[in-house]
Amino acid sequence: MKFFLDTADTSEIRELAATGLVDGVTTNPSLVAKSGRKFTDVIAEICTLTDGPVSAEVTATDAKAMIAEGRHLAKIAPNVAVKVPLTMDGLIACRTLREDGTMVNVTLCFSANQALLAAKADASFISPFIGRLDDQGDDGMQLIRDIRTIYDNYGYETEILAASIRHPAHVRAAALIGADVATMPGSVLRQMARHALTDRGLEAFLADWKKTGQSIL
Numbered sequence: 376m377k378f379f380l381d382t383a384d385t386s387e388i389r390e391l392a393a394t395g396l397v398d399g400v401t402t403n404p405s406l407v408a409k410s411g412r413k414f415t416d417v418i419a420e421i422c423t424l425t426d427g428p429v430s431a432e433v434t435a436t437d438a439k440a441m442i443a444e445g446r447h448l449a450k451i452a453p454n455v456a457v458k459v460p461l462t463m464d465g466l467i468a469c470r471t472l473r474e475d476g477t478m479v480n481v482t483l484c485f486s487a488n489q490a491l492l493a494a495k496a497d498a499s500f501i502s503p504f505i506g507r508l509d510d511q512g513d514d515g516m517q518l519i520r521d522i523r524t525i526y527d528n529y530g531y532e533t534e535i536l537a538a539s540i541r542h543p544a545h546v547r548a549a550a551l552i553g554a555d556v557a558t559m560p561g562s563v564l565r566q567m568a569r570h571a572l573t574d575r576g577l578e579a580f581l582a583d584w585k586k587t588g589q590s591i592l
Contacts, residue, residue: 376550379427379558381538383407383417387561388424399427401480401502401538401558403458404434415451422452428500430480432458433468441468449477456480456499461489469496480536487521494531500556505549506539515539519552543567 377398380388383406391397400421407414418431431451433444445457445468456478459465469479473496480500481493485508493501503522505515522535534555540546543566546557 376546376554377427377534377556378564379430379536379556380564381406381540381558381560383410383421384561385410385417385420385424388421391561391564392424396564397425397427398556399429399454399456399558400425401430401458401536403430403432403482415448418448418455419451422454426454428456428478428480429454430456430458430482430500432482436460436462436464438464438467438471441465442471445472445477445479446475449475454478458482458502461485461493466492466496469493469498473497473499482538485518487518487525490518490522490533490535491525494526494529494533498533500534500536502536502538502558504539505537505545506541508539509541515545516548516552519549519554523553 378396379399379401380391380397381401383402388400407417410417422429431448433441435441435444441459448457449455457472458480459468460483461481469481472479478499480502481498482502484490484501484503490501503518508515519537536556536558537549537554538558540557540559540563543563549557
């Protein structure tokens with residue numbers, strides 16, 4: 376499974392990318408707005424911090440304008456993945472941008488039918504929003520299961536990018552189902568490395584080692 380960071384915080388991306396665990400980055404206008412910086416400058420910097428896909432979202436709502444914005448964003452760096460919303464206009468833009476050779480992430484997916492349309496439009500990634508579905512009492516993971524089944528039935532190459540991840544349990548469940556990518560805040564990635572028994576075991580090992588008075592180096 377690939378891990379993407381869902382943030383526009385370049386300091387955090389730089390720190391976590393150094394671990395070798397980060398395969399790409401997803402952003403959106405809301406995340407970039409928090410930085411207080413120019414949108415294209417933020418995307419350009421992020422693209423230097425990872426060799427993987429960096430999702431940059433259009434703000435237009437009609438296909439023609441989405442295509443124009445997408446082509447502009449794609450010029451920033453070869454690893455830009457233009458993010459478009461899952462609307463009919465977004466699907467038209469997706470098809471056109473893919474014909475240009477641009478990676479496209481179709482976002483705001485909340486149903487298997489929407490995901491099927493995105494695959495038909497040759498999307499590089501489909502982003503089902505797990506957390507937002509869970510928030511309203513639906514089963515976000517069932518959507519991942521449905522999409523995985525449909526894509527496998529027909530051999531679609533669109534990658535399932537589990538989005539709106541709230542906690543490590545979401546990552547585990549998405550990985551068990553077979554999602555290709557999980558995009559998450561840096562805090563969730565850090566939480567995945569933690570376990571109380573690991574901490575206790577390490578504390579005990581270090582205490583025993585200290586008693587020996589030895590040094591490895």
